[in-house]
Amino acid sequence: MPRKPRKLLSVAHSYCVALNRRLAHEMALAGGRDWEVTAVAPSFFHGDLRPVPLEPIANEACKLVPVPMRFTNRVHVMFYGKRLPETLRQNWDVVHCWEEPYIFVGGQIAKWSRRDTTLVYATFQNIPKQYPPPFNLIERYSMKRASGWIAFGRTVAEALEKRTGYSEKAHRVIPPGVDVNLFRPDRNAGREVRRKLNWDERGAPVVGYLGRFVEEKGLQMLMRVLDRTLSDWRALFVGTGPLEGVLRNWGATKGERVKVVTGVKHDEVPHYLNAMDVLCAPSQTTRRWREQFGRMLLESFACGVSVIASDSGEIPHVVGDAGLIVNEKDEQAWACSIACLLEDDKRRNEMRQRGLERVNTTYAWPIVARKHLDFFDELIDSRRDY
Numbered sequence: 132m133p134r135k136p137r138k139l140l141s142v143a144h145s146y147c148v149a150l151n152r153r154l155a156h157e158m159a160l161a162g163g164r165d166w167e168v169t170a171v172a173p174s175f176f177h178g179d180l181r182p183v184p185l186e187p188i189a190n191e192a193c194k195l196v197p198v199p200m201r202f203t204n205r206v207h208v209m210f211y212g213k214r215l216p217e218t219l220r221q222n223w224d225v226v227h228c229w230e231e232p233y234i235f236v237g238g239q240i241a242k243w244s245r246r247d248t249t250l251v252y253a254t255f256q257n258i259p260k261q262y263p264p265p266f267n268l269i270e271r272y273s274m275k276r277a278s279g280w281i282a283f284g285r286t287v288a289e290a291l292e293k294r295t296g297y298s299e300k301a302h303r304v305i306p307p308g309v310d311v312n313l314f315r316p317d318r319n320a321g322r323e324v325r326r327k328l329n330w331d332e333r334g335a336p337v338v339g340y341l342g343r344f345v346e347e348k349g350l351q352m353l354m355r356v357l358d359r360t361l362s363d364w365r366a367l368f369v370g371t372g373p374l375e376g377v378l379r380n381w382g383a384t385k386g387e388r389v390k391v392v393t394g395v396k397h398d399e400v401p402h403y404l405n406a407m408d409v410l411c412a413p414s415q416t417t418r419r420w421r422e423q424f425g426r427m428l429l430e431s432f433a434c435g436v437s438v439i440a441s442d443s444g445e446i447p448h449v450v451g452d453a454g455l456i457v458n459e460k461d462e463q464a465w466a467c468s469i470a471c472l473l474e475d476d477k478r479r480n481e482m483r484q485r486g487l488e489r490v491n492t493t494y495a496w497p498i499v500a501r502k503h504l505d506f507f508d509e510l511i512d513s514r515r516d517y
Contacts, residue, residue: 138222139168139507141193142240143229144200144209146172149186150397152195153310154229157500159192166504168193171218173211177204207234207266216243225507229253232277233262233270241276249278249510255423257286257444259294271296279510281305281503284424284445301513303506306449307424308499311491314401314433316483321405328367328390328406335363335388336473339407339436341400341427344372347420349413349441349459354381356413356462362470364388369395369403404434408479409472412440415459422446428454429494432486437479439468453485 139158145151155170162168174197176183185197199212219226219240226244230237232252244250252273262270274280274296282288282304291297322332330337338357342348350368357366366385368378371393382389395403404410410431414422421444428449431438438454440446447456455472457464472479492498 134165136162136165136167137224137507137511139166139225139227139504140171140218140221140223141168141227141229142171142215144173144176144203144206144236145229146170147174147176147183147185148178149188152186152188152191153496154308154500154503155193156188156191157308157496158503161497161500162504169196169218170194171196171198171211171215173198173200173203175203176200210235211239215239219243220245223248224511225249225251227251227253227503227507231256232273232280233266235269237273238269241273244276249507249514250276251279251281251507251510252277253281253283254287254291255283257284257290257421257423258419259290260419274300278514279303279506281506283307285448286421286445287423301506301510303502305499305502305506306494307426307429308496309426309429309433309490309494311433311495313398314404314430316435316487317401317405320402321407324402324406328392329387330365330390335365336408337365337367337406338469338473339367339369339404339410340412341369341404341410341430342412344368344370344374344378346374347415347417349415350374350378352415352462352465353411353413354378356465356469359462360466360469360473362473364469364473366390367392367403367407369393369400400430401434404431404436407431407436409437409439409469411469412438412446413459413465414441414443414446416443425449429490432490432494435483435487437472437482438486439465439472451489453489454482 141155152170155168159168170193172185174185196218198214202209226248228240231254277300279301285304288304366389368391378391382391412425424445440450440454441459442456443459455468457468
């Protein structure tokens with residue numbers, strides 16, 4: 132006899148962006164008749180780079196509940212408006228909180244969720260930080276209430292699995308996902324981007340970067356490395372951020388070899404990735420930060436782009452054997468690795484194939500969504516057995 136559908140409420144301020152809300156959408160698709168999925172998202176959010184009104188998804192599989200949110204330009208102290216507690220008081224089997232448990236909204240969800248509901252947090256925190264009051268108290272309260280937690284990578288699990296409040300609770304390592312239908316190899320799209328950039332298709336291979344133009348992403352090092360790379364190359368930087376001026380000034384000394392492109396819409400990103408031969412992810416660890424995941428790695432794999440990445444944080448676990456991992460501080464090794472790939476078409480093709488296989492077997496959205504639902508089922512069943 133079919134079981135009664137389980138009801139899942141998934142809450143995240145990042146769900147304001149359609150790309151991020153794909154998790155809830157895909158869980159609804161993967162759950163079929165066994166799960167009813169509702170997503171809670173802010174009706175408006177101040178993003179890092181731009182204000183973000185709630186973005187639609189065509190034929191969205193989950194139910195969507197927009198809620199007001201205050202102080203969204205300060206993530207640690209932002210908070211949800213009154214519609215969220217009204218929603219949380221409904222009869223949910225699982226409340227999935229994609230908010231860090233130590234920030235105000237994480238505490239709000241712990242306070243407002245019903246005590247008979249399975250509450251699961253998801254976190255990217257891969258450094259075992261000691262938070263000052265009141266955030267340490269909020270974290271303690273949230274994790275005491277939680278039934279389990281999801282680590283978005285192995286380094287997150289390593290940082291938290293022995294921490295008080297986390298060690299006593301069940302957890303799973305489940306990565307973010309990528310849309311392998313949107314992000315896919317498309318040589319024609321890549322050629323069109325190169326034409327827009329006034330690049331000859333027969334020119335030097337293209338070394339690319341995609342993401343925020345910020346210091347910890349290693350852009351200054353990448354510029355120095357390219358300066359010492361002996362092989363012929365062109366460079367394409369796609370993103371935005373405070374280092375845009377630095378990149379443009381450096382690129383101005385290279386003539387047509389360097390292009391810096393900002394304002395690229397999400398559905399255009401695959402086209403720019405397909406214009407690259409090698410993507411570089413030279414993230415640099417700092418005292419307070421190390422790479423938490425690196426979504427551009429998945430997107431590059433899915434587009435069939437060879438990847439060279441640093442060994443900062445989660446990156447080696449994300450890349451596996453599908454790309455080259457280079458010591459984040461070894462500029463000579465970076466220059467040699469870039470040169471070797473640019474000069475070896477066969478090796479680049481082998482890496483493309485490994486990347487495509489890895490993304491389709493590990494990071495495709497249906498796989499990631501199913502792992503979430505399986506964990507939720509385990510937690511519900513274990514609570515009932517108890």
